[in-house]
Amino acid sequence: MSSSTWMYVVVINCLTIIHADAQQPGYQLWYTKPAVKWTDALPIGNGRIGAMIYAGVEKDHIQFNEETLWTGGPRDYNHKGAASALGEIRKLLFEGKQEAAEKLATEKFMGSQSGAGDRDKWTAEMKALKGMQGNPALESYDDKEWKTIKVPSYEGWETVGLSGFDGAVWLRTTFDAPEGWIGKDLVLDLNRIRDQDFTYVNGTLVGNTDGTTPRKYTIPGKLIKKGTNTIAIQVLNYFDKGGIAGYKDTSRAIAVYPEGDQPEKGVSLVKEWKYKIQNDEPPVVSQFQASYQPFGDLYLNFKNHTASVTNYKRKLDLSTAIASTSYALNGVNYLREYFASQPNQAVVIRLTADKKGSISLDALLASPHKYSVVKKLNETTILLSLSVRGGVLKGQSQLKAVVTKGKLLVSQGKLSISNADEVVLYLTAGTNFINDKNVAGNPAIACLNAITSLQNKTYAQVKAAHVKEYQKYYNPFSISFGKSEHENLPTDERIEKFAGSSDAPFAALYVQYGRYLLISSSRPGTQPANLQGIWNDLLTPPWGSKYTTNINLEMNYWPTGILNLGAMNEPLFKKMQGLAKNGAVTAKVHYNANGWVLHHNTDLWNGTAPINASNHGIWVSGAGWLSQHLWEHYQFTQDRIFLKNEAYPLMKQAAVFFVDFLIKDPKTGWLISTPSNSPENGGLVAGPTMDHQIIRTLFKNCIAASELLGADAEFRKILQEKMTLIAPNQIGNYGQLQEWLEDKDDTTNVHRHVSHLWGVHPGNDITWDTPDMMRAARQSLIYRGDAGTGWSLAWKINFWARFKDGDHAMKMVKMLISPAEKGGGAYVNLFDAHPPFQIDGNFGGAAGIAEMLLQSHTQFVELLPALPADITEGEVKGMCARGGFELNFKWSKGVLTTLEISSKTGGVCLLRYGNKITSIATQKGEIYKLNGDLERL
Template identity: 65%
Template structure:
């Protein structure tokens, strides 16, 4: 009896230890808060906290007295369905290639710019409008005249380096008059003067005392006009400037050196004796309807703003705002006269509303107003009933319309609506439900009803308590977020506001901040790319500008792809579905571009796309003709298969798209007359070097596509003839080459400049995210790639830092990666790279790809699964000596949880999702195991199986 019972106790104890170990791996780190929090409201948009459900996004400023909630809806863009590709462009392809083979790059670029670029959108009648503005249409009198009455004009401080939009006039384009005066010093009499007005966008007509003294139509040139002594007079002199701005930033933008002032001074004398004209000028809008400017692609648009005004809440105590990554709920709290006021904000996917819940610790204390607004010129607000407002808008120079409804639900108190506001008084608690929709149905159809989404959303929350709506939101969100956890050390600094942690991160030990950054990246991906929505764009789903940087589009030569680097590895595979949906649409438009521009089968994508799925080359022939966007996106399809082992996805979704892309390159590749290799031309190495023949990045991506298609055909037992053809072509493609400086060559020729510090490291694609170059099979090329990255340097823009973090991880140099993590997680001050207060990535300006690239890079330090091996802690930085991770995914269909102490592996558990062979490596130890679907396998730090 004793021995069996003793054996039972030992067995029970072992099971307990095992269970405890598993729980230790799965449980969140004790004390790790997973919150971004601050002691002050947001002063700028990049201070505000983002929330979203993939379709709707909002930025929470959290001001106590005046709250601004800026919101977006993913389908509100400029533009319209149209053909982006140029008919007949393929006729010029042979000539462009020949010019490049002859070394005539400039001639090739000029021909391509004229005959090969995509089609611009329609232009307005600029000549007619220009003549009308110069004829002073819409004005009474002549504003350039000395005696013109400008007493009722408004004022604007000039210069405004980011355009008058930054002075509160977003969306303003057209003809604007400015006036100011200066007193002529006695010592300047009889002298010629210089009037320095800096750069003016786009065109100016500058008058002094009623005389036209200069005009330029060059937004990039400084205006330095000479005044003869006869142009000025003793005493007061009048300056009047008519500014014609057609698109984007307008007005007096000054100089890049913002300390440089607008001046008037005697010719030939020191500027130190000048009079400053950097001050408040009077201005008048003559006309804000300029003709449409032709565009290659469309811009993502802001939708509107919800403004809340709380009288008497300007002086507060105990203020705090936060974003809880565990629940995707933002929260603001503060005290006024002993009463605690609390606001909660989230965007519900189940109910499709932006919810704002406001409560107070004392009954009847809520007195405030809520109103809607929009930066769009064609927008208006109307009352639906005493609890509901509606915002209607139309995008300028586009076909899309939008509707937003605001519904107020109160607990006690009074509610009334008047004008564009709803007034609430004496309420205990208030919930606001904000909705938005457009007439967009798909990239070819804009026949939708923009109010339909609003009506459905309000019907969905009707009759539900706030608690029920909140609980449904949290449950839906957590089914994605809770699949993964990461601990990089005790969270000893969670009592420090996030902005302060950001400032201190580079100089103190705070590994848990890096873990927070990983989870923030996952939060942003879930919030901007839910299944059934459009993919995350250059700013995810958040944008407050009518003319955002780079259109807030999809840049496909790195940025879009980087957005999805964390998806598979960090257990967010469903978040990639919007990307796959867009790839299906791009395949359709890309076929048209392949035919029109290359007379080739299959599909092609150049370096940008938008809501309307343009695939033609845009902007400049020096960087816009880059042909491997489709092939790179196909890499994501194949990666999804590798991570999930989903053969149905491979057969029905991925392989047909990959095959089509491969058919294009099978036709597109041509023989280089000098080397005999097959090369890609015309193309470029993003985004430098101009139009060339044979950039290394193209060849790396094309080989990756061919290899993946060959493997997919083998898995699916199909298309053997095509696979054989691709195998033959694969062997003939120009190989990776090591240059004279020991570097991996970026181009076909050995012409790399070792002093080049460009942010793009395109020729290192085969190291990451590709895997053609690796330590196991191509060590010499790996060394050359490493040397190239050393030459390029560490300093970079935000997203480039994200890429370099991953590259150094692949080089297995974790401490070097960590140095770049510190650079990424540093304040983006004075226009530099790093992170903004809300941890948004700074290119600068804001681009979300750095958040995603950085999150993926930190994970890459802990686990890698290329080369058919699962590497545990391949590049662990010394700054992460202790930690654990749960739910990290590896290629082959495996999910892992493991822990480490003092830099050494402690325990690992593997879940095999689909069965099959698993090769596990830690240090020099390699373990081969056969797994069964759904089974878990546990090993200690020596990779010895834990037996029970």
């Protein structure tokens, strides 16, 4: 984005601070006990570096990430010759032969995968017991020196002690066979094992399976001995979760029992097993796309901290982006502060106490990456260096200590600090990534630049610079929903109570937490927020922690316009430029089309080809949907320079692809999108409704942009003609909005994706200007049901807000902010639960609550369009509307009382509140005050 554009945004934000900062509610997340799990820990981030703060007393753990540490490397993701299969795939779909079309697409059309290692060779070596002494399958094998591990582990052995491990492991246990079992065939029920197992009983192989097929092996009666019997299992885990997974329903035990009996009558194998790692170098597994990686861990091991503490509190202050931990121990009050500084590009940790000489600890760096090493850099600093297995990226992190009084010793890769008055730690990180084609960078540069920037600066100066830079984005907006009796409760307790109580201020806090997370994971100049923002602790994170573009990446950026975070769009728009270049190649190779295309996922390397499986991976509308964000940014800012130089060129080329791609349906004569799918539901089809809504909206926006810019009259004419021929939205036999070209919706389908309602939100293809279609869309949502994963619940908040049903929207808010153990909801740290963690629900939920208060996707700027009964009192400052307007407003007892509008660029503001409508011809920079009846004051 142009420097002038972002300077403009900053200036507007700075002006807004004047009227928003003074009355910011003091929103905090806080707890009375340390984090136990990663999803208990508190997130901090500067857009590039993210960290999770556990805040233990005796041992503090800070897990950290750097946004450009991924697997993989630059390569061609496209399937050469794919376009030659396009015609036949379309023909099969037109003939109703979906299965055949998907099979052909799997063989000829999916993107290429990265190279794989020699699995057969490695497996043969593991079967030959390479790396082992003796044969662990034998009953007589001595395993006394082996460690123990919990079995089963449904989420993988990574969660019970083998973090980040792939490879070969032997597991052994025993069971006692009652006398009545002797001579009987037994069932050994292990359910799922990841990935391959060789299972032995008393030294004899009873089963071997490769894959996630449930294991139920028969143990011949002749093998069973009275008394103790030995089970030995060699598990080969190639990639991702490993080990004996057992049953997802943990009430079902893995067990041994006689054939014909019930498992409950057998011997449970749910217990600690002995284990021995045989090999941790499995062959590299081929991948369609890369995965975001954790970087490292900082451990602070405090000395003389074994006694019980009092007054413990850990918190995250959203107004300053500073986390803290405080407690009292042996008459001394301790305080730790943590923040991720953008000006100085470091995670900063300050340790103090109210008694001199009280700070003593060891600080250690570690990493889950096998290829990592920690060493002394100088007398105040240790260094962590790493490389990603099977990839091209390398990383470096430095930890520098500044100690007041006391003693600092650097040895054996750790910082040892004794009897200090104060300690400040600076944690930096960098990689060799430059861009998606260039990895020739020096990982040390980011660390060196950060450390240099900190020279001769006091902690107070670093902290002040951090707060000033952060508040530039945070302060322009404020929100308050009155008071609640639960405001003084710890955050985990508020989550437990929220769904069944009246705690509207917690919803307001959730909005600001969403803004905090977006500022922390998507600063100008960084990568965009991925599926987990910038926070991830797993080498094989859920869905690769990539950028899923059939809703999840887009949902991350829903708050930017309405919640006054326009500057946070910059990383997304910059990434779109890279995606457009790669997507133009994919468009040619796969569709023989001009323009650019993006399928349902991308990664650091800007992969644009279809991935995974043909029944959901061939979805062509990613570029179209992302282009909506360009247009929306213009709508909110009215920045014509941005529209001309950055937005319209990308939008136009996305439209060019669809001009070439759309094809006439032989049955209806409409122009349709095929092959594609309705994410991620129903398989490969011709003519999904969502595609047509996105394409129609893209064409409409391109037409409007070209008119504003006085450009491309001939292309505009083509789009105008094509628009009228695209398959329209249709109402089906059940009164529903059809999801597909044919009327084949299943009213019992409660799929989490509600893709065909894209035209309701985030689009405006369907509004109350077409009430029949809007009612059909609402009927579709009713059929889908309220339940869903975290991000799905967030989307439904936005739908119900657009349907102007505030109470139903609030019902969805309460489901979203409910304990994650019940399914989609919120973890202890308010991270959204798919489950597992995906950050899109946080952003979608924040935007949805805003949609309940203000909508501007039609000709009107509409106040309180979906205000629920639960939010009777409130005040918002700095909320933005399309047209370049910024609004402050209050309501009491559910009724609007005051309104203030500032105009960024001038123009007519058409206001609506209930049945009241008024029009104001605004001037740039002017402020207009109105009462609750929309009368000028």
